[in-house]
Amino acid sequence: QVQLQESGPGLVKPSETLSLTCTVSGGSMTNYYWSWVRQPPGKGLEWIGYIYDRVITNSNPSLKSRVTISVDMSEHQFSLKLSSVTPADTAVYYCARHQALAAAGSLYYGMDVWGQGTTVTVSS
Amino acid sequence: DIQMTQSPSSLSASVGDRVTITCRASQNINTFLNWYQHRPGKAPNLLIFAASSLHRGVPSRFSGGRSGTDFTLTINGLLPEDFATYYCQQSNSFPHTFGQGTKLEIK
Numbered sequence: 001q002v003q004l005q006e007s008g009p010g011l012v013k014p015s016e017t018l019s020l021t022c023t024v025s026g027g028s029m030t031n032y033y034w035s036w037v038r039q040p041p042g043k044g045l046e047w048i049g050y051i052y053d054r055v056i057t058n059s060n061p062s063l064k065s066r067v068t069i070s071v072d073m074s075e076h077q078f079s080l081k082l083s084s085v086t087p088a089d090t091a092v093y094y095c096a097r098h099q100a101l102a103a104a105g106s107l108y109y110g111m112d113v114w115g116q117g118t119t120v121t122v123s124s
Numbered sequence: 125d126i127q128m129t130q131s132p133s134s135l136s137a138s139v140g141d142r143v144t145i146t147c148r149a150s151q152n153i154n155t156f157l158n159w160y161q162h163r164p165g166k167a168p169n170l171l172i173f174a175a176s177s178l179h180r181g182v183p184s185r186f187s188g189g190r191s192g193t194d195f196t197l198t199i200n201g202l203l204p205e206d207f208a209t210y211y212c213q214q215s216n217s218f219p220h221t222f223g224q225g226t227k228l229e230i231k
Contacts, residue, residue: 037168043224044211044222044223044224044225045160045162045168045211045213045222045225046222047213047219047220047221047222050218058218058219059219060219061125061219062219094167094168096168101173101174101177101179103155103173103174103177104155104174106174108155108156108158108173108174108177108215109173109215109220110158110170110173110179110215111158111160111168111170112170112179114167114168114169115167116166116167117167
């Protein structure tokens with residue numbers, strides 16, 4: 001059974017770079033999209049971005065210029081870097097796997113495996 | 125970006141009740157709609173994909189529907205473990221936007 005675990009600093013200073021890693025265990029990383037999602041305090045979920053097949057990435061336009069997502073298949077990890085953080089970036093950060101799911105002859109993507117989440121606070 | 129609007133934002137119900145949550149997309153997303161359950165302190169859990177297909181292991185008391193750009197999540201016979209926050213998410217185009225969530229509370 002695939003499991004994901006986020007790790008990284010719980011406190012980041014304003015203007016610095018937030019760095020998180022997601023370790024994948026119990027399964028392969030190939031042929032999947034791997035995403036980051038966050039939830040600010042008292043708010044809903046926000047998709048941050050994904051990486052696929054080592055080099056294909058996409059991110060939320062609201063964050064795009066600040067987001068870097070990378071993968072290290074040999075270490076079974078993928079990572080998030082969010083630069084120039086402000087207190088508005090304080091959130092629980094989740095990593096997740098997109099699974100291609102078949103229905104009515106088509107493929108649909110849903111995030112079927114998630115990490116437990118890690119809280120990151122941006123404060124001086 | 126496609127906007128997803130959920131209603132209501134919160135809902136009180138009792139064990140055994142039937143509840144329905146609605147999600148409206150700002151444009152046509154066909155059936156590219158997922159529903160997630162999120163309990164406090166836990167990872168979100170995929171319930172439904174393709175608007176009405178139950179993800180494996182999800183109880184049959186959960187069901188999803190679609191009418192145009194309006195989608196519904198219905199829970200028949202609420203159990204104590206169903207009290208959580210529910211999110212819709214469109215997977216038609218990136219960014220895969222979420223609704224703002226519906227908090228289901230015990231009455």
